[in-house]
Amino acid sequence: MPAGTEQRVWFGSGLVPSIQRAALLPLSALYSAGWLGYRAVYSLGLKRAEQPHHPIVCVGNLVVGGSGKSPVALHLADLLRGLGRRVVVSCSGYGSPRQESASWAPDGPLDPGEWGDEPAMLRWLRPDLELVVGRDRVAAARLCALHASDAVLVLDDGFQHLRLAKDVSILLDDPSPPNRFCLPAGPYREPRSSRRLADLVLPGRFRVEQGPLSFLDPIAGAPTDAPEEAVLLCALGRPDRFERSLAEAGVRLSRLVVRTDHDPLLAGNLLEGVPPGATVVTSAKDWVKIRRRSDLDRFRWVVALLHPSIEPADDFRRWLADRIDEVEAEQDRHATG
Known part of the structure; x- marks a missing residue:
């Protein structure tokens, strides 16, 4: 399925997503049966899992x-x-x-x-x-x-x-x-x-509880305040959760630049139309890719850091x-x- 289509099929409301899910159910049943069979190969001892290290x-x-x-x-x-x-x-x-x-x-x-x-x-x-x-x-x-x-x-x-x-x-x-x-x-x-x-x-x-986001200036390597307004640039599996966390931290997102999970974020036109000097907020997972870009000095970068605890x-x-x-x-x- 094209990027984003699966999310609409899986979680969308209304008649069309419901019909699409129903049409896919026989394939899901086959997939489930195949996976249960795979697990049974190990649980019945037909194959043995290896463990060359502990713990x-x-x-x-x-x-x-x-x-x-x-x-x-x-x-x-x-x-x-x-x-x-x-x-x-x-x-x-x-x-x-x-x-x-x-x-x-x-x-x-x-x-x-x-x-x-x-x-x-x-x-x-x-x-x-x-x-x-x-x-x-x-x-x-x-x-x-x-x-x-x-x-x-x-x-x-x-x-x-x-x-x-x-x-x-x-x-x-x-x-x-x-x-x-x-x-x-x-x-x-x-x-x-x-x-x-x-x-x-x-x-x-x-x-799992998510503590308040903290913010880092990745160029200076120093903590910074949450920006009042920023462009969001990310390539995450659940960008909606990241957006909510930023909103809860008081960051108003003026523009969303969201790519599929694991995108390299190196496209030259990725931030086309974003004015020079604008604040761009991103995640730690995305920053390690963004830091390779040649246009870093055009924007102010802020990394929002998650702090989960159990x-x-x-x-x-x-x-x-x-x-x-x-x-x-x-x-x-x-x-x-």
Whole structure:
């Protein structure tokens, strides 16, 4: 489907979207049956998942598009490092040459054209965070075992990667989604019954809360105030959520320049008609691509930073620490048994 069409089909109201969804339901039923069959291959032991590293914590979801996995994965990494743990984050590197197989990311800034926008964003936000990039999560776990055997491996996405066994699976899923169907009639990558396979579903016992946005002048590398008025430039899975967060922060958006998720944002006419000196607000994921543009000096740039937390914070921190301790104790028993 052309960009944006699927959103109208999945979530649109009125007669036409309803007819389109109904027409796609037989294909969704086939897709669901195929996915359940795929899971059964592993649950029945016909294939065995591999796990070359422990502990592995997965932050996943069930739908296509943005659900906030990367900010939550980064929050988990911060929590674990606060507990004295070494952490490696595994990202898919979607759309980049590094997405095939898996590669250990070098130190320093990452080029989003080579490594993907999400790995580049994580490295920009946390310069000392170790990353392994690529869709082959088994290969990523092997690299983690080789380079950082004492680390907790946090998967940014990967719940559907059944070849790799995980120690802790945390699933982000709306408790009351407007469309519960699997592809193509709905946004679900697998049936919602898979929720029961996760160790923790958010929201549920715990919940993700978004703190107030903070704002950064990325050229100066310094905090700044929220702009009163700005042009929005972004390429996100759910730009509507970002727009709402900016509105709640008091930013009036004079113009929206929105591209499909993971767009490189390098087109020369992207900001055509935006007057020189105008303030352009964007996300961290988008800034790591925008910073390569040749017209940076024409505008004032502001990056809006998200600050998610999992609440109640102290209870969740204890839950996470206990789960990691249990995994390591089990590994010690196997090693000595």
